[in-house]
Amino acid sequence: MTSGNITETxxxxxxxxxxxxxxFLRLQFTxxxxxxxxxxxxxxxxxxxFADGIYFDGSSIEGFVRIQESDMRLVPDPDTFAILPWRQxxxxxxxxxxxxxxxxSTGEPFEGDPRRVLKNALDRADEMGYEVNAAPEPExxxxxxxxxxxxxxxxxxQGGYFDLAPKDLASDVRRDxxxxxxxxGFEIEASHHEVAQGQHEINFEYDDALTTADNVGTFRTVVRAIAAQHDQHATFMPKPIPRINGSGMHTHLSLFTEDGENAFHDEDDEFNLSDTAHSFLAGVLEHAPAxxxxxxxxxxxxxxxxxxxxxxxxxxxxDRNRSALIRKPAARVPAASRVELRxxxxxxxxxxxxxxxxxxGLDGIEQGLEAPDPVRENIYEFDEEKREEYGIDTLPxxxxxxxxxxxxxEAIYNALGEHIASKFVEAKRQEFEEYLVDVSDWELDRYLETF
Incomplete structure (x- = not known):
């Protein structure tokens, strides 16, 4: 039985x-x-x-709205309900x-809501006849x-890649x-110690792209909270320790058609990738700097x-090594064909x-872009001349x-929407400018007594 306008869910x-x-309920947003x-x-x-939403002051949130536009409304997604494990x-x-x-004021979805930006991308995919699956590997x-x-x-x-206790003393933390x-509600696929000391990875199974993005935010919250119970601090900072490997979040993507077929798979292709996959891949390479x-x-x-x-x-x-920006992982079954942005x-x-x-990726499909030939050699060992010969650019x-x-x-900027794109650029320009005028400990150690 449901009451009023309340749905069964x-x-x-x-x-x-x-x-x-x-x-208590924590109504979360990003x-x-x-x-x-x-x-x-x-x-x-x-x-x-559920019926009316919960109102809050959006002017206090980074990049949301100005004071005169401050009233915002949160509408909870019932599919995301979960009891917090550290409160049980x-x-x-x-x-x-x-x-x-x-x-x-308008009753419309707020253009500055990042979740809405992803929904817009999924709407575009849907109009093209695709559903999007994603799987991240956060370290x-x-x-x-x-x-x-x-x-x-x-x-x-003192653990290293895939080490077990006693070297991996954080295995109890990972277990909890x-x-x-x-x-x-997560389906955990694997967990292990990563390459660097103190570095870990927990992989959860792929899902639709919206659920996956929700899960990443939840993942970071849970990891920090449970680590704190063990008097540990979990950080997703990309490079907290110099001269060792940093933390990535390799992301696997695939498109499925309305009848449930993997649009990236082609048994007759040398790499088992369809024309759709090649064009999607080419689009990601085309827009990689942005x-x-x-x-x-x-x-x-x-x-x-x-x-x-x-x-x-x-x-x-x-399709063979991990030195390239995009890898085509081996797939045991057609449904697992995907590309991995690293x-x-x-x-x-x-x-x-x-x-x-x-x-x-969708822009690549719409334009019919053709992916370049894969690079099967270790690009890390290329010199600049050889990279130019292969036409390989570098990221910013x-x-x-x-x-x-x-x-x-324009394609990526416009995909974010003017509100988020302009606020993001403003915040990141300020961050970079603050970094440029700061003086690091490295500089002091190197130059203070030398000059």
Missing amino acids: EQAVLDEIEAEGVD DILGTVKNVSVPARQAEKA KEESAAARMICDVYNT FFLFEEDEDGRATTKTGD IIYGLESM ITAIANPTVNSYKRLVPGYEAPVYVAWS SPDPSCNPYLAIAVMIHA ANLGEAVDALEED
Whole structure:
């Protein structure tokens, strides 16, 4: 039974709130820079939230609206309801729902809502007859906290790629994180220690692109919260320690037709990729510099995107090695055919990053772009002359160059919408300018007593 205008899905959430003794709801949304925000309301407000939304002051959120346009409305998505795992042992439980943001003056979806930007990309795909699946591989570091609870960069382990305890002392933390994620509906595919000391990866199974973007935000929240219970600090900063590998978020993408067939698969192609896949891939390569501003949005991101640390900086694709920007992973079955963009890092706003990847690929399909030949050699070993011979460009070298590329790429800039694109560019130009005028410890150590 449903009451009023409440749907069956919403009623199921109301029933679960009562059955599980949930006292508080965190209504979550994401600002332009990818920070998860939430408005907490008593659980008894859930039905009102479904029927009317919950109002909040949007002027306090980075890049949202001006003071005179401040009233915004959160509309929760009942499909995203989940009980927070770190609250279950207390007397009362808390749960969260991810929300869409609406403009109260017009009643329309707010153009500055990153979730709306991704929905727009999915609408474009739908009009072209496709559904989009995505699967990210977010990496993170676990660091010890000091006696005051502040983060250090001490890892507490000497583990390496796929190491097991006792070297991997954080395996208990990973285990509890996985339990927490599974309790919230995640299907965990694998977890392991990564290459660098203190670095970890937990992979969850692919899903539709919107659910995947929702999951990335949830993933980061859960990892941080459960790590804190172990007196550890989890960070998704791309390069927290110099001269070792940084953290990436390789992202796998595929298109499916309305009848459920993988539009990227072609058994007769040398690489088992369809013409659609080749054009999608070509579109992502074409727009890679602009995508980089969104997928690698911090000054620190470009400390990871340097040759020599397994980060992909060369605009090429391969079906065999990981030195190229895009890889075509081996697929055991046709449904698993996909492309993997290896440049994104986990500091990005997942809604915006996945949205611009989709738009770039769809633009490639619409234009009928042809992908270049794959590069099967190790591009890391190429010198500049050989890269020029192969026609291989490099990604922007810093945040300033990436923002320039974004502003020059009409397709990607317009895909974000004027509101988000202009606010994003403004914020990132300011960040880069602040970085340029700062003086680092490296400079002091090198020059202070020398000159």
